[in-house]
Amino acid sequence: MNYPRVVIAAPKSGSGKTTITCGILRALINSGLSLCSFKCGPDYIDPMFHRTVLGIPSGNLDTFFTDDNITKSLFSKTYSGDMAVIEGVMGLYDGIGGVETQGSTYDLARALLAPVVLVVDAKGAGRxxxxxxxxxxxxxxxxxxxxxxxxxxxxxxxxxxxxxxxxELGLKYLGTMPDMKNQELSSRHLGLVMPEEVPEINEKIDELAGTIQTNLDLDELKNIATSASELDIINDKKGIRNVNSNLTLAVARDQAFCFYYRENLEIFKELGVKLVEFSPINDSKLPENINGILLGGGYPENYLKELSGNESMKASIKTAYDNGMPILAECGGFMYLSESVKNQNDETYAMVGAIDSKVEWRGKLVRFGYITVDTGKLQIKGHEFHYYDSDNNGECCVATKPFGGKSWKCIHSKNGSYIGFPHLYYPSNPEFINNFVEVMKNYGGH
Incomplete structure (x- = not known):
């Protein structure tokens, strides 16, 4: 299979590539194509936006998280439709620490042999x-x-x-997008899309897609995607053991908890684990007959009153944890399992209380960027990005930044649970999830 594909990149952040990528996706759909999309890097928001608003299958690919073979395998396994549009991150060559190539948009394009289209902000410039x-x-x-x-x-x-x-350069010129402030997608649109906002945003994207259809050569863009070289795919399932487990994992999914890598959830499915969703905001208790819990990141800080007020759900989760049910909780999930969270207005809300931890707003990014987490038994890659911090981040693992080597202790681990601020990318070491599934089996599998 040839996997028609194209990378939309830019010389720097703020060039408009996200807005143009979303408009191109809608315009190509309007032309009759079936699409899939990928985001370069660890960002949850753009793929979530592509899935929920544009209705396009979308995931994350990152050459810091995975080597070339695994990256290509993940791409091929989740590729669908007629064409893949891959949105870059930052500037084309900006990788780890801003100075390394690894983790950059260009490094992903290299691994996937994907042609690159550069979006250049030409405002105030000429030759x-x-x-x-x-x-x-x-x-x-x-x-x-x-x-x-x-x-x-x-x-x-x-x-x-x-x-x-x-x-002079031999590049294809696909067209010019005029200054369109009223059509640009803000971080609010991308990151805080509530169901009632979708019609308004769809209208904005339809208008954007119309401008793109008028101004850009989409046929040439499709030709470029189709011209991509054939990929040599090695479907390496190293570390993946299909245990046919008949296990069930409860996955928190609502307005507060929505940050999940598609690739992470797929690993559980490959291991035969059934995923059932529940809402810590709206449901009264955990689903029945489960063997583990996954509490991802998201926006719990925006729903502290609702989360705190759902006493029966908090009690259900606390009882499960105290009884030894294994839990994976990342960032927002860790905040929710703590004793309390104090927001930026100095209002304190009681949370689940499973972890001896008090969390509060710090007013600035506390820790952010790529990390490698050492559990003592294995290493797995991930990242952090949070404005809240805890008085007890855990000491069961060590996180190390790839650039500069700074490290710190993190994560609470008990009965096979891993609870802390780091967001982990499971395909970087599937053995981590193999081990967690074994704990689920020991807790009460069939």
Whole structure:
């Protein structure tokens, strides 16, 4: 299978690639294509937006988390439809620490042999855009950059620059997007989409897609995706053991808990684990006949009153934990299992109380970026990004940053549970989930 695919990237953050990517996805759907999408890097929000608002299967791929073979295998296993659109992160060459190539959009494009389309913010620039592109081409040792989209400049001037780009650089010029402040998607749109907001946002994206259909050469974009080289896929299932477990994992899913890597959930399914969803906000207790709990990240800080007020659910989870049920809880899930959370208004809300921990708003990013977590038995990769912190982050594991080597203790582990701030990417070491599933079996599997 050829896997038609294209990477939408940019020279730097803030160039408009997320807005243009969303518009391109809707425009291609309107043209009759069936699509899938991927986000480069650890961000949960863009794939969630693609799934919930655009209705497109979407996941995360990251060359810090996984090596080339696993990255290609994950891509091929979850590829669907006629074409994949891969949204980049930061600037094209910006990887670990901002100075390494690993973890960058370009490194993912290299691993997937995926052609790259650069979105360049041309506002206030002229021929300097040509020099900027020439510099990016000089860095492109695998010759992956195939085309350019100019953003935030007049269409007429963009077309003039486009002719020079094609003549002097040999890149395809796909068109110019005019400055469109009323159509740009803000972080609120992407990160805090409530069901009642979807019609408003869909209207905005439809308008954006119309502008894209008028201004960009989508046929040429499809040609570029189709021209991608054939991928050599090795479906390496190292570490995956299909245990046919007849086990059930309760997954928290509601307004407060919504950050899950699709790839993480797929590993549980490959191991024969049934996933059932529940809402810590709206349900009165845990689902029946479960063998473990997964509490992901999300926005619990926005629903502290509702979470605190659901006493029966808190009691249900606390009882399960005290009885030895294994729990994976990351970031927001850890906050919820703590004794209390104090928000930015100095209001304190009682939480589950399973963990001896008090969490409060710190007013700035506490810890963020890639990490490798050492459990003492294995290493697994992940990242942190949070404005809250705890007076007891746990001491069962050690997190280490890949750039600079800074490390710290983290995570509470009891009866096979792992509860702490780090978000983990399970495909980086499937043995971590194999071990957790074994604990689920010992707790009460069949």
């Amino acid at each position: 300097s855009v040509i020099a900027q592109l020439k510099g990016f081409l000089d860095y492109d040792e695998h010759h992956l950059i195939k085309a350019v989209i100019l953003n935030r400049t007049s269409v007429a001037f963009g077309n003039t620059l486009g002719d020079i780009i094609e003549k």
